[in-house]
Amino acid sequence: MKLPRPRGKLSEALVADLTGGRALDHAGDPDGPDDLHLSLWMLYELHYRGFEDVDDRREWDPRLLAVRAELETSFEDGLREDVGEVLAAADEAEDLVSQLAAIASHEGEASVSQFLHRRATAAQYREFLIERSLYHLKESDPHAWAVPRLDGAAKVALAELQYDEFGGGRPDRLHSALFARALEEAGLDASYGAYVDRVSWHTLAVNNAMSLFGLHRRFRGSAMGHLAAFEMTSPLACRRYLQGAQRLEMGAAVEHYFDEHIEADAVHEEIAARTICGSLAETEPELVDDILFGAAACVHLDEVVARHAIDAWTAGGSVLLGGDTSEVA
Ligand SMILES: [Fe+2]
Ligand SMILES: [Fe+2]
Structure with a gap:
């Protein structure tokens, strides 16, 4: 599978990182829910089928896992509020x-x-x-x-x-x-x-x-x-x-x-x-x-x-x- 098209500054930085560009250190503030969920989806896909242009070893890259954890926290917090x-x-x-x-x-x-x-x-x-x-x-x-x-x-x-x-x-x-x-x-x-x-x-x-x-x-x-x-x-x-x-x-x-x-x-x-x-x-x-x-x-x-x-x-x-x-x- 090819990497998706970015939907904001976070997914853009993530795609750049995954394809060998500048390293991404923090999720920061995604540009809205599309940027957040697309980034999280890409990070999760590393555990399923991966991407054509991405080294399979990136699945366990601690930096990417840290970014993923940041996004998961905001997703989980939002979900807990919304399921009431x-x-x-x-x-x-x-x-x-x-x-x-x-x-x-x-x-x-x-x-x-x-x-x-x-x-x-x-x-x-x-x-x-x-x-x-x-x-x-x-x-x-x-x-x-x-x-x-x-x-x-x-x-x-x-x-x-x-x-x-x-x-x-x-x-x-x-x-x-x-x-x-x-x-x-x-x-x-x-x-x-x-x-x-x-x-x-x-x-x-x-x-x-x-x-x-x-x-x-x-x-x-x-x-x-x-x-x-x-x-x-x-x-x-x-x-x-x-x-x-x-x-x-x-x-x-x-x-x-x-x-x-x-x-x-x-x-x-x-x-x-x-x-x-x-x-x-x-x-x-x-x-x-x-x-x-x-x-x-x-x-x-x-x-x-x-x-x-x-x-x-x-x-x-x-x-x-x-x-x-x-x-x-
Ligand atoms: Fe089924
Ligand atoms: Fe079923």
Whole structure:
């Protein structure tokens, strides 16, 4: 993957540093959320697939890790402030699974799945696939960081869930490969990270939250709470995405991806909420607040993305940076 285009002084300095230019010492004050989240996303990608022009050894460069830590602190602080309303949905619930269910069913005022189901045009549907490609082309990778950080029933259940996400023994069944086929069928570029320059900070933040939780052992509870909320909100949304794809005749591979997830994620939500989070809370009860924080972060950031998308689409505009998809495909 190529390095993305900078979006401010921090991402510009980071790209310069990664390509052998002047060393970056501090994050300083990023030029707004696009600059912050793109920089954080680049630093996280060093742990996934890396970049063509960047030495793989930079993954563990202490200077870059220090910059990353600065950005993570401001991201985490902001998230903790912002999840309050979603988290409050769990107040009345009595046990952890009901608390997770209450968080997962928190309704924001905007719903992408409802919009795609009934109102979206094919161009808007393609924009949705583009935004989602950032995550789905590495589907389940961020949660895999948690495997060595868990033990017992939680570890076994996470491995069971991920066996499915990672193809159940068949490379052509990797969920990331199913999504790549959906992108191709929609006439889009299915190469990893192809659209990073087109997605706004809202989508980058969704991805960064998963990496933040996955890459820090202290956030193992939040990583699993995030996974639970992700799976619990998925079956209903995927049913609507499927119906939208059928209405717009997006093609068999697009339909197949979402159809597959209606049933798969109904199983995954049970595994994630009850077995993974449930066992984790039993063996490490001090992690319950972290589990709920991760779940609330997932739902809150989904709402942030949804509000941004629906505002753009209902105003007749594009959710993508640089305009609509006519020149994307
Ligand atoms: Fe999946
Ligand atoms: Fe799943």
